Amino acid sequence: MSQPRPLLEAFTMNPAKKDLVLGIILVLTFSLVFLVVIPAAVVVPGGIKISATAPDYWPKLISAAIALLGLAVLAQGIIGIKQNPTPPPGKEAAGNGENKNSGFFKTATAIIGLLAYYWLVIPLGIVAASMLALPGFAVIYGERRVKVLVPLALLLPMALYFFFTRVANIPMPLGIFE
Amino acid sequence: MYENLATGFALFASLNNVFAIMGGMLCGVIVGAIPGMTGTMAVALALPFTFYMNPITGILLLVGIYKGAIYGGSISAILIKTPGTPAASCTVLDGYPLAQKGQAGKALHMALYASCVADFISNLSLIFFAGFIASFALRFGPPEFFTLICFSLTIIAGVSGASLLRGVISGCIGLLLATIGLDLIYGTGRFSFGSADLMAGLNFIPVLIGLFALPEMINAAAKGFEARAEVSSLGDQGVSWPEFRRCIKTIIRGSFIGVVLGAIPGIGGAPAAFMSYSEAKRTSKFSDNFGKGEIEGVAASESGNNGCCGATMIPLLALGVPGDVITAVILGAFMIHGLTPGPLLFQQNITIIYAIFMGTMLSSFMMFIMGKLSIKVFAKIADIPKGLLFPIVLVLCFYGAFAVNNSMFDVLIMVILGFLGFFMLRFGLPAAPFLIAFILGPMFEDNLRRSLLISKGSTNIFFRSPICWFFIALTAISMILIFRRNAGKKSKAAQ
Secondary structure, three states: OOOOOOOHHHHHOOHHHHHHHHHHHHHHHHHHHHHHHHHHHHHOOOOOOOHOOOHHHHHHHHHHHHHHHHHHHHHOOOHHHHHHHOOOOHHHHHHHHHHHHHHHHHHHHHHHHHHHHHHHHHHHHHHHHHHHHHHHHHHHHHOOHHHHHHHHHHHHHHHHHHHHHOOOOOOOOOOOHH | OOOHHHHHHHOOHHHHHHHHHHHHHHHHHHHHHHHOOOOHHHHHHHHHOOOOOOOHHHHHHHHHHHHHHHHHHHHHHHHHOOOHHHHHHOHHHHHHHHHEEEEEEHHHHHHHHHHHHHHHHHHHHHHHHHHHHHHHHHHOOOOHHHHHHHHHHHHHHOOOOOHHHHHHHHHHHHHHOOOOEEEEOOOOOOOOOOHHHOOOOOHHHHHHHHHHHHHHHHHHHHHOOOOOOOOOOOOOOOOOOHHHHHHHHHHHHHHHHHHHHHHHHOOOOHHHHHHHHHHHHHHHHHHHOOOOOOOOHHHHHHHHHHHHHHHHHHHEEEEEEOOOOOHHHHHHHHOOOHHHHHHHHHHOHHHHHHHHHHHHHHHHHHHHHHHHHHHHHHHHHEEEEEEEEHHHHHHHHHHHHHHHOOOOHHHHHHHHHHHHHHHHOOOOOOHHHHHHHHHHHHHHHHHHHHHHHHOOOOOOHHOOOOHHHHHHHHHHHHHHHHHHHHHHHHHHHHO
C-alpha cells in the first residue's frame, strides 16, 4: 500500500533542500526590502552630508548583507544537492506520510488558533477569548479531560484578570463582560 | 570613618529594613518569573508606596524588588522556555534543555547559586570600587560604546549553534527589525508606514515572548503529547558540590563581566549574560554540551546578568547617572526623599550610603532564602503535563504582552514574531543571535552615527582612545578564534 504523500515538504526536507529553500526566500525577500521597501518606508531628509549617517544607510546595509548571506546558503544548498542527488530524508521524515500530514494539519490549526485568539480579544475581551483559547489549544495538544479543562478555562483567565487589574493596576479589556 | 559606619549600621539595623528587603525580594522573584511583567514595572509600581517610608527602607525595598526580578526571570526561562526578563533569555539556552531532561531542579538551583554569588561580588564591587569604576565608565563616549558593542556582537558566534552562517543571518534579521521606529538622529520614520504604534518601534518584551515561547508551542502541536504523560518531577534534585566547584571559575568570571558591563550606563544585563555565556563556552571542557543542557551554561548566563545588579548602582550613586531604566526609577526614589545621588551624597549623607551598602549586602543572602522558597513553589510547574502547561503559558503570554503598554499592537507583534520564530526554528536559524542583535543593534547604529557626526565623517574617531583600541583588539582576536574554530569543525566533519 503506497504511503500518503506529505502535503508540505517543509516537514520532510533534507538539509540541502532546506538550504535551497531558505536561500531563495532570503535572497528574494531581502532584495525586495532593499530595492522597494526601504525607499518607500524610510524617510530620508534632504541635505545629509555624511551618507553613513542617513536613516536608510544602516537598513540598506543589513538587508544587502542578508541577501548576500542568503546567496551563500543557496549555494550551500545547490552544492549539497549536487553532491547527494538522492539524499537521506531530513529528521522530520521519520514516520509515515499520514503522521506527517496530521502534523501539518495540527501545526496549521495551531497557527490559525493563534490568529483567532488575537482577533477574538478585541470584540470579546481578553477573559472571554482566553476562556475559549485555553481549552481549544489543550485539545490540539491532546488533553481531553473535561473535568480539568472546564474549571481551568473558567478560573485561570479570571484569576489573571484580577491579578493584572487589582494587584498590578494594569487595565485589561473586558469586552463582553463590561 | 568608624563613627559614620556605626551610624550607618544603626540606621540600617531595624526590622523594617530587613522586612523591606525580604518583601521586595519575594515580590521581585514573583514578578520576574511572570512573562510580560518586568522588574521595571514592579519597581515603578512600588515607588509610590515608598513616599511615606523612611528613605533607607524605601530604597532597600526597591533594590530588593530589582534583584528579585533579575533572578526570577530565570525561573520561567528554565521551566517554560519563556524568559521573564530579557536578561534571562540566555538562561533558556541550557536551562530549558536541562528541564526537558528532567533536571529542572538542578538548573534552578545552579541559577540561584550563580545569582547569589554574582550579586555578592557585584555588591562588593559597588562598595569598594564605585569611584574607580565610575570614573572608568565616564570615559565612554560614542566611539568607545561603538567598539564595545562591536565586540559584544561577536557573542553571536558563541550562540549560533552548529551553523555560524545561520547565526549571522539571524543576527542581521534582528538588527533590521530593531531599526523599526523613529530615527533617533533625524526624527524621521523608518518602516512606520504612518502608524503611531510602529513609530515607537518594537517593544522587546513581546519580541522576547514571541520568539522563545510561541515557536515551541506551534512546533509542539505537530509532535503532539501524551495528554497525561508524566513529567519528571524535580524530586530532591540539587547541585552537587563537584558540579558547583566545576562552575566556580565561570561564575566568578561572569560576575566580573556583569560588574564591568553593568557599570556602563545603557548596556544592561542581557549583553552581560550572553558575553559571560560565550566566554564560558569558549573556555569550557564541555563546550560541545552547551546548548544541549550544560549546567555551566546556566551558571554563566545567570552570573553575567546578576553581576550587573550591584554595578548598575555604581554610576547612580557615584555620579547621579542611572545605569538602566530601573535605576532611573530608583533615582526618582532618592529625589523624592530629598537625596541627590552623586559625589555630594558621599560627602553630605555618607551614613545613608553606608546603610544602603549594608542592605545591599544582606540582599544577597535574602536572595538565597527567597530563591530556595520559590524553587519549592515554582517547581510544581514541572509536574504539569505539557498538554495543559502550554495552553496555560499561551494565555499568560497574551496577558503579559498586553500588559506591557496596554496595547493589542504588542500582542500582534508577539504573534507575528511567534510565526517568524517558528519559521526560524524550522529552517535552523537560531533565536539567540536575533535577540542579542535586536537589543544591541540600536546602540550600535546610534553610536556609529553619532561618532561620524562628531568627526564629520572621519573614521579615525574609532581609534581615538586606548579603550577603543582595547575593544578593537578584542573584536579582532574574537573573530580570529571564531574562524579558526569554524575551520577546525569543518575539517573534522570532512574527515
